Amino acid sequence: MEGRIVSAARDTWSKQSAISNPVLRWALYLGVLVYVVWVLGTLPIDWARVSDGLGRAARIFNGAFPPNFDRSELMIDGLLESLKIAILATTGGVILSIPIAFMAARNVAPTPIFYFGRGLIIVARSFHPVIVAIIFVKAVGFGPFAGVLTLIVYSIGFVAKMLAERIEEIDFGQVEAMRAAGAPYFSTLFYAIFPQIMPRQIGLTIYQLDSNLRASAVVGIVGAGGIGSTLANAFGRYDYDFALAITMVIVGVILISEGVSGQIRKRI
Amino acid sequence: MTLQELGRDDWTRFTPRQRMMRFAVFALCAAAIAWALTSIEVIWAWVWDAPIQMGDLFGRMVPPDPTNLGVILRVLWETVNIATIATALAVVIALPVAYLSAQNTTPNRATLWLGRFILVSSRSINTIIWALLFVAIFGPGIVAGIVAIMFRSIGFVGKLLGEAIEEIDKRPVEALEATGASRFKVIAYAIVPQVMPTFWAVAILRWDINLRESTVLGLVGAGGIGIILQGAIDTFNWPEAATVLLAILALVIIGEIVSVFLRRRIL
Amino acid sequence: MLKITNLVKRYGSGEPVLKDLDLTIEGESVTSIIGSSGAGKSTLLRCINRLVEPTSGSINLNGTELTELRGRQLRAARRKIGMVFQGFNLVDRLTVMENVQSGRLGYISTWAAITRRYPKEDIRRAFELMERVGIAHYADTRADALSGGERQRVGVVRALMQQPEILLADEPTASLDPKTSEQIMGLLRDLAGELKLPVMINIHNVTEAKQYTDRIVGMRYGRIIFDDVPDKLDQEAMDRIYSGSPAADRADEWKAAS
Numbered sequence: 001m002e003g004r005i006v007s008a009a010r011d012t013w014s015k016q017s018a019i020s021n022p023v024l025r026w027a028l029y030l031g032v033l034v035y036v037v038w039v040l041g042t043l044p045i046d047w048a049r050v051s052d053g054l055g056r057a058a059r060i061f062n063g064a065f066p067p068n069f070d071r072s073e074l075m076i077d078g079l080l081e082s083l084k085i086a087i088l089a090t091t092g093g094v095i096l097s098i099p100i101a102f103m104a105a106r107n108v109a110p111t112p113i114f115y116f117g118r119g120l121i122i123v124a125r126s127f128h129p130v131i132v133a134i135i136f137v138k139a140v141g142f143g144p145f146a147g148v149l150t151l152i153v154y155s156i157g158f159v160a161k162m163l164a165e166r167i168e169e170i171d172f173g174q175v176e177a178m179r180a181a182g183a184p185y186f187s188t189l190f191y192a193i194f195p196q197i198m199p200r201q202i203g204l205t206i207y208q209l210d211s212n213l214r215a216s217a218v219v220g221i222v223g224a225g226g227i228g229s230t231l232a233n234a235f236g237r238y239d240y241d242f243a244l245a246i247t248m249v250i251v252g253v254i255l256i257s258e259g260v261s262g263q264i265r266k267r268i
Numbered sequence: 269m270t271l272q273e274l275g276r277d278d279w280t281r282f283t284p285r286q287r288m289m290r291f292a293v294f295a296l297c298a299a300a301i302a303w304a305l306t307s308i309e310v311i312w313a314w315v316w317d318a319p320i321q322m323g324d325l326f327g328r329m330v331p332p333d334p335t336n337l338g339v340i341l342r343v344l345w346e347t348v349n350i351a352t353i354a355t356a357l358a359v360v361i362a363l364p365v366a367y368l369s370a371q372n373t374t375p376n377r378a379t380l381w382l383g384r385f386i387l388v389s390s391r392s393i394n395t396i397i398w399a400l401l402f403v404a405i406f407g408p409g410i411v412a413g414i415v416a417i418m419f420r421s422i423g424f425v426g427k428l429l430g431e432a433i434e435e436i437d438k439r440p441v442e443a444l445e446a447t448g449a450s451r452f453k454v455i456a457y458a459i460v461p462q463v464m465p466t467f468w469a470v471a472i473l474r475w476d477i478n479l480r481e482s483t484v485l486g487l488v489g490a491g492g493i494g495i496i497l498q499g500a501i502d503t504f505n506w507p508e509a510a511t512v513l514l515a516i517l518a519l520v521i522i523g524e525i526v527s528v529f530l531r532r533r534i535l
Numbered sequence: 536m537l538k539i540t541n542l543v544k545r546y547g548s549g550e551p552v553l554k555d556l557d558l559t560i561e562g563e564s565v566t567s568i569i570g571s572s573g574a575g576k577s578t579l580l581r582c583i584n585r586l587v588e589p590t591s592g593s594i595n596l597n598g599t600e601l602t603e604l605r606g607r608q609l610r611a612a613r614r615k616i617g618m619v620f621q622g623f624n625l626v627d628r629l630t631v632m633e634n635v636q637s638g639r640l641g642y643i644s645t646w647a648a649i650t651r652r653y654p655k656e657d658i659r660r661a662f663e664l665m666e667r668v669g670i671a672h673y674a675d676t677r678a679d680a681l682s683g684g685e686r687q688r689v690g691v692v693r694a695l696m697q698q699p700e701i702l703l704a705d706e707p708t709a710s711l712d713p714k715t716s717e718q719i720m721g722l723l724r725d726l727a728g729e730l731k732l733p734v735m736i737n738i739h740n741v742t743e744a745k746q747y748t749d750r751i752v753g754m755r756y757g758r759i760i761f762d763d764v765p766d767k768l769d770q771e772a773m774d775r776i777y778s779g780s781p782a783a784d785r786a787d788e789w790k791a792a793s
Contacts (some may be wrong), residue, residue, distance in 0.1 A: 010662045011655040013632055016675050038358075039349045041408050053406040060404055070399040084304035091301055127513070130396060130484040131497065138501060139325045142319045145310040149318070218394045222487055225309075235400050251392040443624035443690075446584050448613030449643030453648050457637045461628040497638055 060240050067248055068241035074230060075249055082226035085147040086212040089134045092148065093155025093212075094205050100156060101163035108167060108193075121164070122158035133219035144225030151219070157205050158211070163197060170196045203265050209262040217250050274478050309368045325506065333507030340496060340515050346410070347492040348519070350485070351478040353413045358421035365422060366429035368531060373433055373459065383430070390423025395481045399490040413490035417481055432466035433459060437501045468534045479523040483516050493519075536561050537701055537733065542592035544578050549582070551580045552592070553758040560701070565727050565734045567744040570754035571777050576737040579754070580703045583735075584616045585609060597700055614641040617694030619723075621706040623686045625693075627679035631670060634678050634689050635661045638696030657696070664692045668722060684715035691722065695730070702727070704736040708743065716740070720747040741773070 019025040069075075103109050103117030132153050136146040172191040183191065222227020227250060234243040282290065368374050369383030399416035407414045440458040449457070486494020494518060500509040537560040550581040552575045560566055568576045581587035583594055585601060595602040596615065604612050617638070625634050636653050648655060653661075665671040668688040674682060678689060687707060694702055704723060708716030720736075724747045727734040738744045744751055745765040751759030753768070753776040761772050 011659040013653065013661075013674065015630065015633070015651045015659045036353075039353060043346070043349065043353075044409055046407070049407045050411050051408070052409075057405045060401075081308070084308045087304040088302050088308065103491060120332070122521070123517065126517050128480050128481070128484045131486055131494075131516070132462070134487060134501060135325070136500070139321045141311075141314055143310060145307050146320070148308075168510070202397065203397065210487055215395065216397045221396055231397065232400070247397065250397075251389070255391045436676065437627075438760060439624040442586060442628045443620055443693070444616070444626075444637055444640060445587055446613060446616070446618040446736050447638050447693070448610040448615075449637070450610060450640075450645070453640045456649055457629070457633070457644075458626055458641060461626050464628065 044214065061240070063240035064244040066241065067245035068239075069245050071242060074247055075227070078220075078230035078246075079228035079249065079253065081144055082213060082220070082228070084215040085144050085151060085216045085224075085226050086209055087218075088148045089151030089155055089212050090205060090209045092152045093208065094159055094201075096152065096161040097156050097163055100160040101167060104160060104164040105167035107170075117160075117164070121157060121161050124153050124160065126157075127153075129154045129215050129219050130222055133224040134222045137223045141224045142225075147216055147219050147224035147226055149222055151215055154215055155208050155212060159208050162204055163201060166197050166200045167193070167234075199268065202268060206261050206264050210257050213257050214254055217254075275338045296458065314441055322377060324412040328506040329510035329513075331507065332510035332513055333505070335513065336496075336508055337515075340512055342418065343493050343496055344515055344519055346521075347482045348479065350410060350459055351475060351482040351494055352412050354417035354482070355421060355471065355475040355478050357414070358418045358474070359425055359467075361418070362422045362425035362429060365426040367455075368434060369426060369430040370433035373455070374435075374440070383426075387427050387430070389425060390419055390421075392423075393420070396484065399485050399488045403417040403489045408491075410488035410491035413478055413482065413485040413492055415483065416490055417478050420481070421478060424477075425470050428470045429463065429467060432463050432470075442500070463534055472534070474528050476527040483519070536595075536597060537735075538593075538595045539583075540584060540593045540595075542579075543590045544575070544582055544587065553582070553589075553624060556757065556759060558594070558752065558759060558762075560733050560735060563649030563725050563727055563731045563733055564749040565736065565747065566750045566752060567736045567738050567748040568752045568754060569738060569741055569744055569776060573756070574754040575757045577705055577753055578677045580705050580735065580737055583701075583703060584613050584725065585616060609713070610641055613698045616696050616724045617697045617702040619687070619690050619694050619702065619704040619707045621709045623683075623690045623710070625678040625686055625689055628677060630675050630677055631665070631681070631689050632661065635692050635696055638693040641697070643705070661696060664695055667726075668692055674758065682715075683711050684718060687711060687715075687719050688722070690728070692721070695726065699732065702732055702734045704734065706737050706739060717743065724748070740773050741768070 003189040017025055017027065030223060084268040100120055103113050105117075105122055106114055109117060129150050133146060136149045140146050140149065170193060174196070175188060178192045215245055216224075217228045217231070218225045220226040220230070221232040223229065223232075227246060231243060231246045231250070236242075280287075304390060365383055365386050367383075368379045370386055371380065374380040395416055398419045401414060402412035402415045402419075406415070427473075436459060440462075441454060444454045444458045447475045482492050483497075484494050486496070487498050489495070493512060497509060497512045497516075500506070500512060537558075539556060539558040542553050542556040542558075543551050545551040546785065556575075556579065558579075566578065570576050571755055578587055578678050582589045583596075583601065585604070589602055592602070596612070599612055601612055610662075625711070626637070629637075633651065636651075636657060639653070643657070644655060662671055665674065668691060669686055670681075670688050671690070673685065673689075678686060681689065687710075702723075708719050711719060720743050723734055723736065726732065736744075736748065745768060746763065751761065751763065751765050753770050753772065754757055755776055759767065760775055
């Protein structure tokens with residue numbers, strides 16, 4: 001067998017580091033250390049207030065237990081409003097997403113339109129729904145309408161992006177076949193492109209309805225209607241037992257909606 | 269195809285049963301939308317007025333006012349720090365939670381349910397709602413923001429890591445058990461190396477998400493750039509609000525570029 | 536000396552996989568275990584180091600009764616039993632050295648294991664063994680960068696690092712091409728001689744079993760029906776080991792009983 005000539009036996013070994021250059025490695029370690037120390041040192045943290053917090057936490061939890069379901073009609077109203085917001089925003093968002101997705105797909109859109117479509121999607125994705133909500137609340141007033149507009153923007157950011165990626169992956173041979181048969185533009189769209197993107201589109205719509213329901217609980221906190229507004233009000237009035245009840249209901253609804261949407265998407 | 273079908277000149281895409289199903293689904297969707305439209309409490313005059321209002325608002329934002337740019341950038345950096353520190357803490361805390369909530373590593377059924385409970389409660393409550401709670405506890409400020417983001421991130425990171433642990437190749441685990449290694453050493457040598465790539469990927473992904481989340485903490489008083497945005501909006505200082513919005517847009521885009529870069533370098 | 540008596544393994548409430556099995560392995564011989572899939576070869580090996588829990592019976596290795604051990608004692612006993620696997624079972628993302636040293640995990644402290652500060656004598660032994668099987672130059676290479684034959688050599692070295700009193704090999708060549716698999720079989724035979732180590736090999740390839748081992752044990756549906764030197768394994772014995780189905784077997788038993 002090979003290797004019978006045993007070379008001078010080694011008895012040291014150490015693991016090679018991921019960064020082979022030791023200077024770079026230690027510079028990185030030092031950099032991280034300096035960053036952490038510096039950030040923790042400079043963050044404007046009022047430690048006295050933080051330590052007070054423990055007592056306050058105890059008071060809040062005492063106030064929150066047991067959760068108070070007495071005003072359940074208020075809660076149900078808020079929940080139904082959230083559901084309406086989610087349904088309308090999903091409808092609007094998905095309808096608007098289709099043209100935007102076509103604009104943002106490199107293989108079907110002319111270059112300037114492609115950049116415009118991508119730009120729209122990036123802007124819609126970059127702003128957290130709460131920021132969008134606060135602007136819409138100022139523009140169109142408090143209430144569920146601001147919530148619907150916010151979540152339409154939120155839906156476009158996700159649905160249009162995913163759909164555009166799907167359109168970029170389609171099999172272009174089918175489009176060519178339609179064109180070769182002399183099919184007009186819209187027939188080509190309906191016969192060659194829609195069948196390829198429909199399954200993804202339906203899945204995305206259901207997923208987005210679920211996401212919008214979650215998000216509608218949040219945008220309400222800045223005044224855009226739904227159960228979030230009810231929660232923010234309860235917190236503002238120090239009604240911690242009611243706030244806990246609302247939170248529990250939100251969690252329950254989210255879990256149910258996640259389960260239902262997961263089941264439906266699995267079936268399709 | 270049978271001979272009888274040769275003479276047919278009618279064809280439909282769906283069987284009657286399929287058509288019934290499709291019609292029912294469409295009807296259900298239409299009914300849901302109609303219900304939502306007719307019962308939602310909006311003042312329709314405001315809705316028709318909305319495009320003008322929006323145009324008016326954006327008109328007032330132009331041109332953005334950069335006089336406070338120095339302060340805005342400083343607070344933006346603070347926002348980045350909130351996201352980074354909170355992600356780092358959350359990732360560390362998520363490790364034991366993931367260990368508890370993965371079926372193949374959890375010590376027993378009780379710990380499995382404990383792990384799952386932590387994940388579900390963390391994931392189902394949004395960062396903003398966590399922030400409301402911690403602002404009430406710690407008072408307005410950065411601490412509430414960091415803790416809120418941390419609490420939300422633990423569930424996200426823990427769930428994905430737990431799933432990664434459940435999907436590992438079990439054969440090395442068997443081999444190390446056969447050498448007589450203790451449970452802890454088996455984890456360190458056979459499980460940890462397999463989960464590391466997922467760990468870094470999830471940490472980077474969550475940092476990117478947290479960057480976005482930390483921009484809104486200020487709206488409920490939990491620190492970061494949101495406070496300046498809220499201030500500008502409340503005082504109808506729209507040109508400054510526009511500057512803040514552009515700064516946030518730049519931050520999010522840079523964050524995305526950084527995370528793509530890190531993913532390429534580490535994975 | 537490994538002495539197995541009356542070993543029974545039953546999964547759930549079905550037919551036992553091992554039926555009242557007796558087997559003794561003595562000295563530094565290489566024993567191969569042959570038999571068709573489902574004969575219980577793999578279960579037998581895994582009962583020895585308790586990766587599979589035996590239902591009843593006794594397994595005694597050099598005076599230690601293995602079937603009754605738990606926790607720390609079981610781990611201490613497992614250190615003395617090396618195992619080589621069909622799928623190599625290496626940790627892909629660790630280097631060859633870390634994989635090899637993982638055979639010593641039962642001996643070294645947790646701190647040393649995590650910081651990768653292995654004892655000097657372990658490192659020397661690792662290099663010697665790796666040199667012996669021809670993989671020393673791969674010490675810092677990640678395991679997933681190696682070919683199948685090289686990976687199995689890492690698996691063999693890992694098992695030998697345990698300084699075992701017996702080496703178990705569960706179809707060590709089934710995932711390898713014919714040439715590499717002969718190299719590995721030759722390696723196992725030579726190492727058994729050099730290290731004075733009894734070796735038990737589960738194997739599908741009868742030609743290799745005859746060529747590289749000193750003793751062949753033939754199993755059929757949980758029983759040992761052949762146990763002799765390779766030269767005695769004739770066509771008639773082969774037919775008995777490899778033909779039939781469990782159902783036909785039971786029918787025979789029923790006929791014999793009536």
